[in-house]
Amino acid sequence: xxxxxxxxxxxxxxxxxxxxxxxxxxxxxxxxxxxxxxxxxxxxxxxxxxxxxxxxxxxxxxxxxxxxxxxxxxxxxxxxxxxxxxxxxxxxxxxxxxxxxxxxxxxxxxxxxxxxxxxxxxxxxxxxxxxxxxxxxxxxxxxxxxxxxxxxxxxxxxxxxxxxxxxxxxxxxxxxxxxxxxxxxxxxxxxxxxxxxxxxxxxxxxxxxxxxxxxxxxxxxxxxxxxxxxxxxxxxxxxxxxxxxxxxxxxxxxxxxxxxxxxxxxxxxxxxxxxxxxxxxxxxxxxxxxxxxxxxxxxxxxxxxxxxxxxxxxxxxxxxxxxxxxxxxxxxxxxxxxxxxxxxxxxxxxxxxxxxxxxxxxxxxxxxxxxxxxxxxxxxxxxxxxxxxxxxxxxxxxxxxxxxxxxxxxxxxxxxxx
Amino acid sequence: xxxxxxxxxxxxxxxxxxxxxxxxxxxxxxxxxxxxxxxxxxxxxxxxxxxxxxxxxxxxxxxxxxxxxxxxxxxxxxxxxxxxxxxxxxxxxxxxxxxxxxxxxxxxxxxxxxxxxxxxxx
Numbered sequence: 015x016x017x018x019x020x021x022x023x024x025x026x027x028x029x030x031x032x033x034x035x036x037x038x039x040x041x042x043x044x045x046x047x048x049x050x051x052x053x054x055x056x057x058x059x060x061x062x063x064x065x066x067x068x069x070x071x072x073x074x075x076x077x078x079x080x081x082x083x084x085x086x087x088x089x090x091x092x093x094x095x096x097x098x099x100x101x102x103x104x105x106x107x108x109x110x111x112x113x114x115x116x117x118x119x120x121x122x123x124x125x126x127x128x129x130x131x132x133x134x135x136x137x138x139x140x141x142x143x144x145x146x147x148x149x150x151x152x153x154x155x156x157x158x159x160x161x162x163x164x165x166x167x168x169x170x171x172x173x174x175x176x177x178x179x180x181x182x183x184x185x186x187x188x189x190x191x192x193x194x195x196x197x198x199x200x201x202x203x204x205x206x207x208x209x210x211x212x213x214x215x216x217x218x219x220x221x222x223x224x225x226x227x228x229x230x231x232x233x234x235x236x237x238x239x240x241x242x243x244x245x246x247x248x249x250x251x252x253x254x255x256x257x258x259x260x261x262x263x264x265x266x267x268x269x270x271x272x273x274x275x276x277x278x279x280x281x282x283x284x285x286x287x288x289x290x291x292x293x294x295x296x297x298x299x300x301x302x303x304x305x306x307x308x309x310x311x312x313x314x315x316x317x318x319x320x321x322x323x324x325x326x327x328x329x330x331x332x333x334x335x336x337x338x339x340x341x342x343x344x345x346x347x348x349x350x351x352x353x354x355x356x357x358x359x360x361x362x363x364x365x366x367x368x369x370x371x372x373x374x375x376x377x378x379x380x381x382x383x384x385x386x387x388x389x390x391x392x393x394x395x396x397x398x399x400x401x402x403x404x405x406x407x408x409x410x411x412x413x414x415x416x417x418x419x420x421x422x423x424x425x426x427x428x429x430x431x432x
Numbered sequence: 433x434x435x436x437x438x439x440x441x442x443x444x445x446x447x448x449x450x451x452x453x454x455x456x457x458x459x460x461x462x463x464x465x466x467x468x469x470x471x472x473x474x475x476x477x478x479x480x481x482x483x484x485x486x487x488x489x490x491x492x493x494x495x496x497x498x499x500x501x502x503x504x505x506x507x508x509x510x511x512x513x514x515x516x517x518x519x520x521x522x523x524x525x526x527x528x529x530x531x532x533x534x535x536x537x538x539x540x541x542x543x544x545x546x547x548x549x550x551x552x553x554x
Contacts, residue, residue, distance in 0.1 A: 154487065157516050158443050161538035165449040168541045173456075180452060187445040 020113050021065065022056035024079050028072045029054075042071045056113040087112055090123030097126060148219055148251075152202045159195035163188060223252030224259060225325060233326060234307035235263040259324070263305060269294045270302045279303075285373060285395060286355060296355075296375045300393045312370075312396035314345055318389060328396045330368025334412040341423045342409045345394035348374035352390060359399050361406035363417050369406055371399040434458045435552040438479035440470045440496065441514070442488050446537075450483065453541050454548060467491030471499055474506060481551050485514045486522055494525055501530045510551045514539075 029039050036054070040047040043064065052058040060068070069076040088108055095103035104111075112119045166184050170176070176184075227246035231238040238260065239246065247253045270278075270292045278288055289299040297315070304313035304326050312328025325333050333339055339346075348356040356374040361367055376392035399406075410416030413425045437454055441447040442465045451461040464473045468490030474482065482500070486493040493513055500506040510532045515523055523534060535547055 154516065157537060158446065162443060162445040162449065164538040165446060165453075165541055165544075169449055169452060172541070183448070184452075187448065191445055 020056045020109060021060055021079055022054045022058075022109075023113055025060075025068060025072070026054040028074055028079075032072065039068075039071060043067045056109040057107075059109075087116075087119055087123055090126065091119055094122055094126035097129075152198065156195065156198040156202060159191045159198055162191045163195060166191070220249050220251035220255055221323075221325075223247050223249060224255045225327075227252075227256055228259070228305075228326070232307040233305045233309065235260050235305065236267065262301070266294070266298050266302045266305075269298060275302060285375065295377055297377055297391060297393045300373075300375065300395045304395060310397060313393060314343075314396070315391065315393045316345060316349065317391055318349070320346060320349065323391075328368075328370065329398070331362055331370060331396060332411055334415075338425070339412050340410045340416065341425075342407060342421075343394065344372045344374040344407070345392050348376040348394070349390060349392040350376075352376040352378045359402075359404050359406040360409045363408070363410050369399045369401060370396045372396055433549045433552050434460075435480040436460045436462070436477060437481045437483060437548065438470075438474060438477055439463045439483045440467065440473075440488065440493070441465065441483070441485045442467075443485070449541075450544065453544060457545060457548070459548070459552075465489075467493070467496060470496050474500070474509070480510070481548065482509060482511045483514065483548075484511055486516070486526070494522060494529060497526060497529045497531060510554075512547055512551055 029036070036050050037047040040050040043050075044067075045064070049058065053060050065079055066076055069079055072079075091108045091112065092105060095101070095105050095108070166188050170181065170184055170188075223246055227238060227241075227244050228235060230244075230246060238244075238256075241247060241253050241256050241260070244256075247256055270288070274292070275288075278291060283291065285296055285299040285303060288294075288302070289296045292299075294302075300313060300315075303309065304311040310328075311326075312331060313324065313326040314322055314333055315324040316322050320338065322333060322339065327333075344356045344358045344360065348354065353376070356372075358372050359369060360372050361369050372394050374392060374394040376390055379389045379391070380386055381389060408418060408421075410418055410421070413421075414428060416424075416428050418424075418428075435458075437459045439447055439450055439454075439461055441450065441463065444465070447463045447465070451463055454461050462473065462477050462479065464470050467488035470484075470488075470491065484493045484496060488496075497511055497513070500509055500511065511530075512533045512535060513523075513526050513531045514535055514537055515526075516537050526534070532551060533547055535543065
């Protein structure tokens with residue numbers, strides 16, 4: 015990063031290029047020379063109106079004096095300092111540090127960012143170990159087989175006077191358990207090995223496989239890879255889920271054909287008007303809007319327990335892969351109030367946290383007739399929302415990795431605090 | 433160490449091995465694989481000790497333990513619970529529910545004999 019990345023340094027460079035003394039420039043803009051000296055050495059922030067006056071006095075466009083990347087580095091350095099409060103970093107001198115050591119500053123910010131990213135990976139893996147039913151079942155199967163092998167082998171080794179029938183029975187059991195152990199270990203290795211092929215080095219579940227398969231065709235599921243042949247669909251469960259999603263996609267496409275859909279969207283249709291126009295459920299309209307090539311919408315769908323059953327990502331928002339999500343999401347508000355549209359602007363945590371418009375809706379089905387059971391399904395359609403006056407609902411991904419310290423809905427402490 | 437043991441375990445090969453080990457120690461061992469049927473078997477066979485797997489079909493080991501402790505007739509019945517390593521939370525719940533002892537799978541046969549002896553003779 016060049017030294018001129020900071021406003022004060024840029025001012026100084028421009029003043030020297032014009033051959034002006036500090037006192038001369040200070041007099042022109044109506045401040046003291048000592049104050050200008052502090053500004054030029056990045057020890058005082060410059061107010062917007064003074065910067066405008068400075069730009070006029072130095073005959074340069076305002077934008078050439080404003081901070082760009084440097085401003086992000088200042089935020090990054092402050093975040094790094096806040097992460098290690100015990101170090102008592104001189105936060106008030108952060109701009110001085112950046113001005114004098116821009117390379118070291120950038121390195122510090124990058125290391126802090128990497129540390130946070132690694133923390134998130136650890137959290138995701140921890141979350142998976144605790145909640146992933148597939149991994150838990152695989153480990154239980156292997157552990158049961160190991161227990162049986164150990165006990166049976168010890169009996170055979172330690173019991174000299176064992177009856178011939180018992181011996182034969184235990185030999186057979188050992189053989190069965192060793193086969194079971196081999197199959198369980200293979201399944202576990204395949205399950206874990208799939209994680210190494212992803213960029214985030216985590217583990218894949220059937221739902222992850224389906225999302226990977228859908229993303230490979232940009233959610234244009236009519237042109238997705240053949241389910242039986244796709245390298246993304248490694249498990250039988252993943253292939254079953256993919257087939258169900260593809261069939262639903264075809265139904266939605268037939269109900270809302272592309273030309274009519276494009277006309278409706280061009281006319282400004284929202285999910286409710288789209289559903290009414292085509293006589294389809296609101297959730298079908300949500301899916302039709304989000305699950306198509308080039309769609310800018312994200313989509314989350316959950317069942318009556320709140321478990322996410324479909325995740326189409328949108329920039330800046332990463333829903334948890336396991337465990338419970340943030341209870342403040344409009345998705346769950348809708349889940350509790352079926353057939354009622356819920357709309358809100360939501361803001362994700364952090365200085366660069368995404369601002370999104372969320373529209374959520376829930377439907378109820380009674381597949382068994384009047385006597386139930388009642389099945390609920392809710393969906394939340396997400397779209398980027400520009401900055402504006404509309405207040406945003408502050409939400410997070412899930413408590414464990416949400417840094418909001420005083421959230422009224424917090425279930426458990428965050429690993430990102432202290 | 434004579435005594436009647438009801439073994440509630442859904443893994444047939446593990447159940448067979450435990451039955452063999454304890455039978456040679458003089459115990460009468462009755463095996464039940466289904467959690468939902470376990471409570472009625474306890475009423476039928478009046479065991480001196482129940483060896484209870486934590487993860488069972490039909491009804492979990494924790495649910496069975498809670499039912500035993502809620503019934504005055506089985507309130508004091510000794511229960512040895514089989515758990516897997518990593519089931520720390522379940523172990524805590526079992527301790528609160530009044531389990532007599534734990535044993536983690538995979539276990540050594542000598543450990544099984546020692547724990548059962550201690551519970552039957554204690």
